[in-house]
Amino acid sequence: MARLNLLEETRFEKLPVSVYEDEHIASKKVAYRISDIIKSKQRRGENAVLGLATGATPVEVYEELVRLHKEEGLSFKNVITFNLDEYYPMQPEAQQSYVKFMDENLFNHIDIRRDNIHIPDGTLKKEDIAEYCLAYEQKISAVGGLDFQILGIGRTGHIGFNEPGSAPNSGTRLVTLDDLTRRDASRDFGGKENVPTKAITMGIGTIFKAREIILMAWSKKKAPIIRKAVEGEISSNVPATYLQLSENVEFILDKDAASELTRFNTPWLVKDCIWDAQLIKKAVIWLSREVNKPILKLTEEDYNANGMAQLATEQGPAYDINIHVFNQLQHSITGWPGGKPKADDSQRPERAKPARKRSLIFSPHPDDDVISMGGTFIRLVDQGHDVHVAYQTSGNTAVWDTDVLRYVEFTIDFNQSIGEDTAQLEKTYEKMRKFIEKKQPNDLDIKEVRNVKAFIRKSEAIAGARYAGLQDKNIHFMALPFYETGKKVKNPVTEKDVELTMKLLQEIKPHQVFAAGDFADPHGTHIVCFRIIFEALKRLRETEDWTKDCWLWMYRGAWQEFEVHEIEMAVPLSPQEVQRKRHAIFQHQSQKDRPVFPGDDEREFWVRAEERNKETAVHYHELGLANYEAMEAFVRWKF
Structure with missing residues (x-):
C-alpha cells in the first residue's frame, strides 16, 4: 500500500526523484x-x-x-x-x-x-x-x-x-x-x-x-x-x-x-492531505488564482473541480473556509508595523505594547534596508519608535573602479581649495590609478581601493538612513569579518561575527529585529548574515530575559518576494510613501543605473522594489482585499 501511495504522489514525475532535508x-x-x-x-x-x-x-x-x-x-x-x-x-x-x-x-x-x-x-x-x-x-x-x-x-x-x-x-x-x-x-x-x-x-x-x-x-x-x-x-x-x-x-x-x-507545491492534487491552517491558506489562495475569482466568491463546485473536494468535505462548507482564509489575509494587513498603541492586538500581526518599541533593522549590504523595507523603515520612525539600523557588511566589492577615482579626485581638489597639503593623497591616488589601469577581472583590490569603496557605501548608507528619519547615533556599521576578503569568495563565519552581533543586540535590547530573508541572493551574503543573527539570538535567549519579548521579522525585496500564503505582516504604502522609499534608495548612488553585481535581474534596485511591492498589493486585491498602491511583506521567524 505504501508503494501505491508513493506512486500516486509522484505520478506527475517522469523520472526517479529523491528529496533530502538539505544539501x-x-x-x-x-x-x-x-x-x-x-x-x-x-x-x-x-x-x-x-x-x-x-x-x-x-x-x-x-x-x-x-x-x-x-x-x-x-x-x-x-x-x-x-x-x-x-x-x-x-x-x-x-x-x-x-x-x-x-x-x-x-x-x-x-x-x-x-x-x-x-x-x-x-x-x-x-x-x-x-x-x-x-x-x-x-x-x-x-x-x-x-x-x-x-x-x-x-x-x-x-x-x-x-x-x-x-x-x-x-x-x-x-x-x-x-x-x-x-x-x-x-x-x-x-x-x-x-x-x-x-x-x-x-x-x-x-x-x-x-x-x-x-x-x-x-x-x-x-x-x-x-x-x-x-x-x-x-x-x-x-x-x-x-x-x-x-x-x-x-x-x-x-x-x-x-x-x-506537484507533490510538494500542490499536494492536494495527488493525495489526501492533513489540512493544517497553513496548507488550507495556501490551497485556497491557489484555487482563487486558478479559477480567477476572489476568495469570497469560491464555490463548492470550484473546490470539487480542482482537486480540493477533500478539504471541502472535511473542513467545509466551502464558504466558511473562504471566510476563514479571507480573515487571515485581512488580519495580516497593518499600517502599524510597530504595533498600534491602545488597540486590540489579538488580530494584529504585531503587539500593541510597548507603544514605543526599540526596532533594530539588520541590513546585509548597505542598501538592503531601504530597498527591501524602506517604506516600513520610514513608517516606524514616523510613528515614534526607537529605530536602529545595522549594516552588517561594508559592501566594498560592489562599487565601480571609476567611482573610486572620482571620489579621490574630488577629495584632492577639496583639500587643495582649503589649503591642505595633498602630496600624500596624490601619491596614494597615483598608486590606485595605476593598479586600476592594469586590473584584470576579479583581481583582488588593493587595500586603499577597498577602503574607498567601503567609504562610498558607508556615506550612502548614512544618507539613506538619514532620509528615512534616523539620527546618526542610531546608525551602526558592523563590518563583519567574514565579508572582508575583497573577493567574491568570503571567509567562513567565525565566533567574532557572532560576538559582534550579540554585543549590538545586548546594547539595544530590541523588541523587534528585522532581518533579510531573501535567501535567493546569488552571492550568499543574505543567508550568511541571517544565520549569524539567528545564532546570536539563540545564544542570548538562553541567558537574557529581554529576548523572550524580541520578535524576529524577515523581509525580502532585493532578490525575491514572499508568496502571499507565507506573509504574516503586510504593510501598505501610499503613493507618497512609495515615492519616499524611492528617494531613500536613490541615496545609494553607486548602486543606481547599473550596479556592479545586479544578479540575473537587470532592473535597477528601486525599480525591482517598486514593482515587487506593487505586485504584492495586486495579489491581495485580486484575492478580494483592499486595493493599495503597494505593500511590503514580512514573515515572523518562530524560535
Missing part, C-alpha cells in the same frame, strides 16, 4: 555512492570511471570524498575521471578554469594519478577542437565507459553546457553559451562581458552512456527548472528533459529545489 545530507549520500563504486571496483581489481561536474552544486560531495580519503582511507588510485566541460578559450591556471576548480576542490587532496584526470582543454586552436573532442569520446570508450556521472543543472535546463537546442544524441563538441548561462557566471568573471561565449562540453549522448547518472540541485532558485525537467514534456528547449529517456538516472534534490514539484 549537506544529500551531498553525503552521493559521496557514499561514489565511494561504494570505487571500493567495489577495487575489490575486483578494476578501475572506477567517474564523470565529474563543476560549480557550487557538487562542492560538498567533493568535500566528503576528501574527508573519506583522509579520515577513512578511501583510495583513488584506481579512479579515472572525465570532466563534463570547460570554458573556451580558457587557460588552466585562470581563476575561473575548471582545471583550477577541480584541483582546489578535489584532486589536490586525494591520491589520484594525474594521468587519470581528463578535463576538456580550453587552450586548443579552434581548428583542432573537433579532432580533440572525438579523441575525448574515444578515451571514455577505451576505459569501458562511465560508471557514474554527476550532473548539475543550469537555469536554462542545460546539463554540462548542452544548452537549449542540443540534440539528444550529441557528442563532445564546442558550443555557444546561452545568455542566461553567461549572466549566471558573470560574478565569477567580474562581469558578463568577460564570460567566454563558448565552451567544450560532453554531449547528451555521451552522458546517456553512463551506467548511473545523478543530477543534483539545491535551493529554490533551481526549483522552477527542476519542475520542468522532472514533470515537463521532453523538449530541446529544456535539455535536462532528455534525461526522462534514460533508465539509469536519478535526481537528488534538497527540499528547496524540490519545492515546486
Whole structure:
C-alpha cells in the first residue's frame, strides 16, 4: 500500500526523484555512492570511471570524498575521471578554469594519478577542437565507459553546457553559451562581458552512456527548472528533459529545489492531505488564482473541480473556509508595523505594547534596508519608535573602479581649495590609478581601493538612513569579518561575527529585529548574515530575559518576494510613501543605473522594489482585499 501511495504522489514525475532535508545530507549520500563504486571496483581489481561536474552544486560531495580519503582511507588510485566541460578559450591556471576548480576542490587532496584526470582543454586552436573532442569520446570508450556521472543543472535546463537546442544524441563538441548561462557566471568573471561565449562540453549522448547518472540541485532558485525537467514534456528547449529517456538516472534534490514539484507545491492534487491552517491558506489562495475569482466568491463546485473536494468535505462548507482564509489575509494587513498603541492586538500581526518599541533593522549590504523595507523603515520612525539600523557588511566589492577615482579626485581638489597639503593623497591616488589601469577581472583590490569603496557605501548608507528619519547615533556599521576578503569568495563565519552581533543586540535590547530573508541572493551574503543573527539570538535567549519579548521579522525585496500564503505582516504604502522609499534608495548612488553585481535581474534596485511591492498589493486585491498602491511583506521567524 505504501508503494501505491508513493506512486500516486509522484505520478506527475517522469523520472526517479529523491528529496533530502538539505544539501549537506544529500551531498553525503552521493559521496557514499561514489565511494561504494570505487571500493567495489577495487575489490575486483578494476578501475572506477567517474564523470565529474563543476560549480557550487557538487562542492560538498567533493568535500566528503576528501574527508573519506583522509579520515577513512578511501583510495583513488584506481579512479579515472572525465570532466563534463570547460570554458573556451580558457587557460588552466585562470581563476575561473575548471582545471583550477577541480584541483582546489578535489584532486589536490586525494591520491589520484594525474594521468587519470581528463578535463576538456580550453587552450586548443579552434581548428583542432573537433579532432580533440572525438579523441575525448574515444578515451571514455577505451576505459569501458562511465560508471557514474554527476550532473548539475543550469537555469536554462542545460546539463554540462548542452544548452537549449542540443540534440539528444550529441557528442563532445564546442558550443555557444546561452545568455542566461553567461549572466549566471558573470560574478565569477567580474562581469558578463568577460564570460567566454563558448565552451567544450560532453554531449547528451555521451552522458546517456553512463551506467548511473545523478543530477543534483539545491535551493529554490533551481526549483522552477527542476519542475520542468522532472514533470515537463521532453523538449530541446529544456535539455535536462532528455534525461526522462534514460533508465539509469536519478535526481537528488534538497527540499528547496524540490519545492515546486506537484507533490510538494500542490499536494492536494495527488493525495489526501492533513489540512493544517497553513496548507488550507495556501490551497485556497491557489484555487482563487486558478479559477480567477476572489476568495469570497469560491464555490463548492470550484473546490470539487480542482482537486480540493477533500478539504471541502472535511473542513467545509466551502464558504466558511473562504471566510476563514479571507480573515487571515485581512488580519495580516497593518499600517502599524510597530504595533498600534491602545488597540486590540489579538488580530494584529504585531503587539500593541510597548507603544514605543526599540526596532533594530539588520541590513546585509548597505542598501538592503531601504530597498527591501524602506517604506516600513520610514513608517516606524514616523510613528515614534526607537529605530536602529545595522549594516552588517561594508559592501566594498560592489562599487565601480571609476567611482573610486572620482571620489579621490574630488577629495584632492577639496583639500587643495582649503589649503591642505595633498602630496600624500596624490601619491596614494597615483598608486590606485595605476593598479586600476592594469586590473584584470576579479583581481583582488588593493587595500586603499577597498577602503574607498567601503567609504562610498558607508556615506550612502548614512544618507539613506538619514532620509528615512534616523539620527546618526542610531546608525551602526558592523563590518563583519567574514565579508572582508575583497573577493567574491568570503571567509567562513567565525565566533567574532557572532560576538559582534550579540554585543549590538545586548546594547539595544530590541523588541523587534528585522532581518533579510531573501535567501535567493546569488552571492550568499543574505543567508550568511541571517544565520549569524539567528545564532546570536539563540545564544542570548538562553541567558537574557529581554529576548523572550524580541520578535524576529524577515523581509525580502532585493532578490525575491514572499508568496502571499507565507506573509504574516503586510504593510501598505501610499503613493507618497512609495515615492519616499524611492528617494531613500536613490541615496545609494553607486548602486543606481547599473550596479556592479545586479544578479540575473537587470532592473535597477528601486525599480525591482517598486514593482515587487506593487505586485504584492495586486495579489491581495485580486484575492478580494483592499486595493493599495503597494505593500511590503514580512514573515515572523518562530524560535
